Amino acid sequence: MTRDAVLKGMRAALRLQRDLGIDRGEARGHRVDVFGTIYKENVPLLFRKLEPLMGAYLREDGNPGIILTTRRPLGQQRFTAAHELGHHILNHDPHADDDSILRRSPDLARDYARLPPAEQEADAFASQFLVPDWLIATLMERQRWTPRHFLDPGIVYQMALRAGASYRATLYALTRNRVIGSGARHQLAKAQPAAIKRALLPDHPLESTQDIDVWHLTERDEGTVIEAGRDDLFLVELREDSNAGYLWSFEELERAGFAILKDGREQVAEGVTGAPTIRRVLARAGDATVHDRYTLWERRPWAPEDDPKRWSFDYLPVHTHDPGLFRPYFGHAVEVQ
Numbered sequence: 001m002t003r004d005a006v007l008k009g010m011r012a013a014l015r016l017q018r019d020l021g022i023d024r025g026e027a028r029g030h031r032v033d034v035f036g037t038i039y040k041e042n043v044p045l046l047f048r049k050l051e052p053l054m055g056a057y058l059r060e061d062g063n064p065g066i067i068l069t070t071r072r073p074l075g076q077q078r079f080t081a082a083h084e085l086g087h088h089i090l091n092h093d094p095h096a097d098d099d100s101i102l103r104r105s106p107d108l109a110r111d112y113a114r115l116p117p118a119e120q121e122a123d124a125f126a127s128q129f130l131v132p133d134w135l136i137a138t139l140m141e142r143q144r145w146t147p148r149h150f151l152d153p154g155i156v157y158q159m160a161l162r163a164g165a166s167y168r169a170t171l172y173a174l175t176r177n178r179v180i181g182s183g184a185r186h187q188l189a190k191a192q193p194a195a196i197k198r199a200l201l202p203d204h205p206l207e208s209t210q211d212i213d214v215w216h217l218t219e220r221d222e223g224t225v226i227e228a229g230r231d232d233l234f235l236v237e238l239r240e241d242s243n244a245g246y247l248w249s250f251e252e253l254e255r256a257g258f259a260i261l262k263d264g265r266e267q268v269a270e271g272v273t274g275a276p277t278i279r280r281v282l283a284r285a286g287d288a289t290v291h292d293r294y295t296l297w298e299r300r301p302w303a304p305e306d307d308p309k310r311w312s313f314d315y316l317p318v319h320t321h322d323p324g325l326f327r328p329y330f331g332h333a334v335e336v337q
Contacts, residue, residue, distance in 0.1 A: 095119075
């Protein structure tokens with residue numbers, strides 16, 4: 001039954017993407033808005049401090065509803081939301097899910113076939129809807145990632161952030177899309193996201209990584225939509241022609257409420273006169289609570305209009321760790337009250 005259930009779930013996800021138009025145009029370059037999709041399907045979405053449950057699909061007197069826990073990272077919340085949406089789209093009976101939905105998959109668990117078909121269908125729906133093949137291809141092209149890059153768990157983690165999925169869900173999607181093989185996936189699954197996050201910030205101790213993600217951003221993230229929690233950290237690395245007097249300014253981020261935690265430079269080529277440097281800035285969202293596009297400029301302070309360079313990204317704050325009812329905020333961001 002596993003193959004039939006997986007195909008049924010995948011087909012349902014593809015139909016919904018097509019109906020919503022998120023598989024074409026500019027939408028192909030951005031993560032799938034799973035919370036907004038639930039809202040468009042007229043299914044109330046409620047965040048609660050569930051434990052040990054990840055989420056549940058409800059239907060009382062014919063009225064559907066979805067509940068998600070506030071006590072998990074955003075990627076895990078999004079995968080659970082997609083799983084519960086799958087139950088709704090596929091007209092399943094009400095069901096509650098614990099964190100086993102994050103660990104299982106058809107190609108790793110020997111007893112996966114013993115799961116009820118509805119669970120297999122919802123798993124397949126969630127994977128295909130949240131991390132479709134075209135999104136993987138778009139992100140790989142933008143970041144210039146090749147299959148070899150994904151042997152590094154740190155790259156898998158950065159892919160997961162940009163796709164808006166959990167680390168393990170991203171591994172399965174990469175396997176499904178034949179970017180990596182099952183053997184590589186088995187090895188990569190041993191990596192712990194907490195260790196990956198700490199490795200990105202060796203000089204910045206993290207007491208807890210439970211609700212914190214670490215984004216490694218470069219020029220290749222130009223125009224990226226960054227959907228992040230209030231405690232997420234951003235390691236921004238940009239080439240800077242400081243030897244020619246050009247300097248990146250982060251004032252716009254500071255004015256918006258971002259906190260600059262560290263700011264430094266590293267020489268690209270030692271001993272080469274005029275070589276560019278890497279400007280490395282560590283920032284936290286802090287008080288930045290508005291969905292907006294932020295633009296940084298590399299300019300000469302004494303001649304700001306002389307061949308300036310720009311780098312911009314869309315910041316989309318989410319508040320999925322606060323209990324309450326979901327509703328869209330200006331059609332994009334998440335707001336719960």
